[in-house]
Amino acid sequence: MDIKDAYRSIKLGSNVQLLSQINYKGKNWTYTYMSDGNSTNPQVLEIIIAHAIGELERLITCPGLLVSYMDDFLYLGGQPEDIEKVKAHFASCGMYLTTEDLNGPDANGLLVLGHELCDNGNSLLLPTYKYKDAVDFDISCTVSYKKALSLLNILWQAWDLLPWHILIIKNCLTALVSRLRAVNDHKWTDDVDDKAMDLLRRWQQLLKANPPTPTHRYINPDAPIHVWFDSSELLGAMVAMHDNQVVFKKQWKWSTQERALHIN
Incomplete structure (x- = not known):
């Protein structure tokens, strides 16, 4: 399910468009764009994954299984034997999954969605x-x-x-x-x-x-998040703290309009 090039598409010429029509419910539909290479259009991929997950949720063999996904990354919750059933289900749809432990010592150094796990999987780091x-x-x-x-x-x-x-x-x-x-x-x-x-x-x-x-990668939903803002003549900044740990921060340069509003 590699979709690293999913947002690259090529507009089709008029002649090619005529060759790529499909008939659905009595109407002709024409593809005006095609994916570049072997990539999958993001919306099409989401439909495919949603269908596979919908089928999975109807399986009696996996009660209460939690499945979430983002791009080509799936986070599975449940017992190990349930996860094997999930892998088998996706394999039947032509999508072959590999599992990796995102918590514990083995998670350190693992790259997930462009971020590096550290602190036994409890924190994220720039690769x-x-x-x-x-x-x-x-x-x-x-x-x-x-x-x-x-x-x-x-x-x-x-x-x-x-x-x-x-x-x-x-x-x-x-x-x-x-x-x-x-x-x-x-x-x-x-x-x-x-x-x-x-x-x-x-x-x-x-x-x-x-x-x-x-x-820090996780937050406790029962504990408050404190957000502080600060600014200078040219810059603004914010930081969010949770259990004495930074969970979000950002710094930005004021636009001309923002700067005028800030000064006034």
Whole structure:
């Protein structure tokens, strides 16, 4: 059920559209887009999974089984023998599942939906290899605009998993590098100027000095969540605490409208 390319689609030409019609309830339906490669359209996948789960819920052999899914990741609740029945059911639909323990020592280092499990599966961490790629990226010499953006794009908007200021500066540098290229009418293969290179190196040093921070994976529904906000002239920030642990945080740059509202 690999749908990593699910959102890539190609618009069909008029002739191909005529060859891809289906008749349903007396009406002709035409495909205007096709999936790229072997990917599955997200909506189609959700229909397939919902049907498989609906069939599963009607099976008397699996009473009270909890099944949740997101993209190509299934979280199964129940007894081990029930889970084997679930795997057999999905296999009968042509979907073959593998099971992994998401809690306990074996969960440490496991990648789930782009996040790395740590603390015996109780916390989430930015994948170690992503952090290593960013801090080991060689910018000792001048690099091109394309390479500079490659460095900045290694990290995504994982506000909960990175220390303060890392992503704010990254986003500003991404805009700066792109703007410099456009203003100077340079090619993507041209070198970035010395001032921008100095800013890139300082950001990488900041990242080296501030490694990713784990975020707690679970919350207790009976315990309160405390959310704090703070702001400066240019930035806003919020952090949510639960049982003395951070469960959510974000930092953002004020838009012109937000800044005017904040000042007033």
